[in-house]
Amino acid sequence: xxxxxxxxxxxxxxxxxxxxxxxxxxxxxxxxxxxxxxxxxxxxxxxxxxxxxxxxxxxxxxxxxxxxxxxxxxxxxxxxxxxxxxxxxxxxxxxxxxxxxxxxxxxxxxxxxxxxxxxxxxxxxxxxxxxxxxxxxxxxxxxxxxxxxxxxxxxxxxxxxxxxxxxxxxxxxxxxxxxxxxxxxxxxxxxxxxxxxxxxxxxxxxxxxxxxxxxxxxxxxxxxxxxxxxxxxxxxxxxxxxxxxxxxxxxxxxxxxxxxxxxxxxxxxxxxxxxxxxxxxxxxxxxxxxxxxxxxxxxxxxxxxxxxxxxxxxxxxxxxxxxxxxxxxxxxxxxxxxxxxxxxxxxxxxx
Numbered sequence: 001x002x003x004x005x006x007x008x009x010x011x012x013x014x015x016x017x018x019x020x021x022x023x024x025x026x027x028x029x030x031x032x033x034x035x036x037x038x039x040x041x042x043x044x045x046x047x048x049x050x051x052x053x054x055x056x057x058x059x060x061x062x063x064x065x066x067x068x069x070x071x072x073x074x075x076x077x078x079x080x081x082x083x084x085x086x087x088x089x090x091x092x093x094x095x096x097x098x099x100x101x102x103x104x105x106x107x108x109x110x111x112x113x114x115x116x117x118x119x120x121x122x123x124x125x126x127x128x129x130x131x132x133x134x135x136x137x138x139x140x141x142x143x144x145x146x147x148x149x150x151x152x153x154x155x156x157x158x159x160x161x162x163x164x165x166x167x168x169x170x171x172x173x174x175x176x177x178x179x180x181x182x183x184x185x186x187x188x189x190x191x192x193x194x195x196x197x198x199x200x201x202x203x204x205x206x207x208x209x210x211x212x213x214x215x216x217x218x219x220x221x222x223x224x225x226x227x228x229x230x231x232x233x234x235x236x237x238x239x240x241x242x243x244x245x246x247x248x249x250x251x252x253x254x255x256x257x258x259x260x261x262x263x264x265x266x267x268x269x270x271x272x273x274x275x276x277x278x279x280x281x282x283x284x285x286x287x288x289x290x291x292x293x294x295x296x297x298x299x300x301x302x303x304x305x306x307x308x309x310x311x312x313x314x315x316x317x318x319x320x321x322x323x324x325x326x327x328x329x330x331x332x333x334x335x336x337x338x339x340x341x342x343x344x345x346x347x348x349x350x351x
Contacts, residue, residue, distance in 0.1 A: 006185045008300075009166065013189020019219040020107065020160040021190050022197055025071075063148040068191050070152025075163075075183040078156055079170045083179020086171040093234045093308035093339070096168065100231030100341060103165050104224045110160075111220035114213045162186075162223060172339065230341030236308035238333045238346050246279075256282040256348075268292040269345075271316060273300040276336070279345035285331050291324045304339030313339070 091099075109124030159167065166186045170179035225241075233240045258267040258281055265287050270277045271294060283289055293305055295316050303316045307326065316322050328334060334347040 006181060009169075009182055009185040010189040012162065012166075013186040014192060016219045016223040017160070017162040017166075017186060018190040018193025019216040020110070020162045020223065021155075022193055022216065025155045025158050025160065026194075026197060064195055064197075066146070067148035067152040068187075068194055070149035071155045072152075072184065072187045072191070074153045074156045075187045076180050078167070079183030080176040080180035082167055082170040082183075083173050083176040086174040086179065087176070089171075090174075091168075091172060092311050093306040093313060093337075094236065094311075096172065096339070097231040097234030097236075097308065097341065099168050100165070100227050100234060102231075103168075104227030104229075104231060106164075107162075107220045107224035107227060111217040111224065114217040114220075165227065169340075233335070233337045233341030233344045234306070234308055234339075236335040236337075238335050238344075240341075240344055242344060256280065258282050260284050261287065264288050264290060266290045266292070268294065271295045271298050271302050271305070273298055273302060275302055275338075275343035276345045280348060281345070282348045282350060283328055283334075285328050285349050285351055288325060288327050291326070293322045293324065295319055295322075300343075301338040301340045302343045305336065306339055307334065307336045309334065 106124060109121050112118060112121035113124055163186070166182060170182045173179050173182065229241045256267070256278060258265060260283070265284055267281050267283065267289065269281070269291065293314070293316055295303065296319050298316070298318055303318070305314045305316055305324075306312060310326055312324060312326060314322060314324055328347065328349040331349045331351055334349050335344060336346065337344040
């Protein structure tokens with residue numbers, strides 16, 4: 001999974017990641033800036049943000065920068081440890097798919113809690129451990145620049161759903177340095193959102209109190225749909241949003257380039273940054289298949305080619321040709337995708 005583009009990771013943090021992390025972790029930062037002593041304990045992130053922002057009287061963003069420095073350091077270290085862990089274990093595409101679906105459901109629950117859609121959604125909120133709440137209470141009294149940095153370190157115990165998705169990707173790299181780079185890029189991307197949040201707190205913004213839950217929840221609903229759809233693709237299902245859209249538009253499907261035979265059959269897929277061509281290929285059941293994958297300056301996750309139901313995973317070169325051999329065992333659709341479930345296609349297996 002080392003093909004994952006760090007720019008994409010950064011942009012994820014800059015958009016949905018910043019909002020989802022802020023919804024869960026913003027209370028820690030608020031507790032330092034407001035120097036409040038009681039409101040942080042046993043409160044949801046939304047309540048913390050709505051009720052305490054009017055009491056902010058801090059005059060600068062130094063606490064925010066200190067907080068973000070601690071957060072960036074601890075998550076970079078975590079990324080290295082996760083990459084090291086990934087070198088010892090290998091997650092199958094189907095396992096990663098289930099994780100993506102779980103993350104999507106969790107995101108949906110957090111969004112529902114922010115909007116108070118139903119009491120059931122309160123169970124999705126991760127409450128801080130008691131020791132964390134107690135320490136945060138004590139640190140919120142401190143004027144030291146290290147107090148918010150310490151709370152930034154504590155955010156590792158409150159991972160938002162998008163952060164958890166990045167942690168799964170870091171594990172998948174199987175490389176400590178690359179795992180650290182992924183978490184660094186993601187947290188760096190979330191930082192502007194926290195800086196803007198800190199500025200608005202300094203200004204006592206009424207807009208923040210009024211609209212933040214709605215903005216954050218909307219972003220999380222979108223990320224939830226994306227994550228569940230990606231997980232479905234990784235599990236080998238052809239029932240993904242992109243396939244439904246393609247069918248609704250009646251987009252022309254490029255003719256299969258397969259050369260079918262009784263003993264060996266061959267086919268070729270051109271891999272681009274935007275996906276695979278062709279996306280539908282006809283193959284015969286029970287015949288050895290030699291699949292050629294051609295890349296030309298490909299940097300996206302399409303480089304990490306998977307056939308989930310066959311547990312086939314292959315990291316393709318940026319430019320080059322790679323051959324994968326397999327034998328289809330059953331008739332019907334056999335899905336393939338990238339390692340993140342973003343780009344998909346299928347083999348149509350016939351007798």
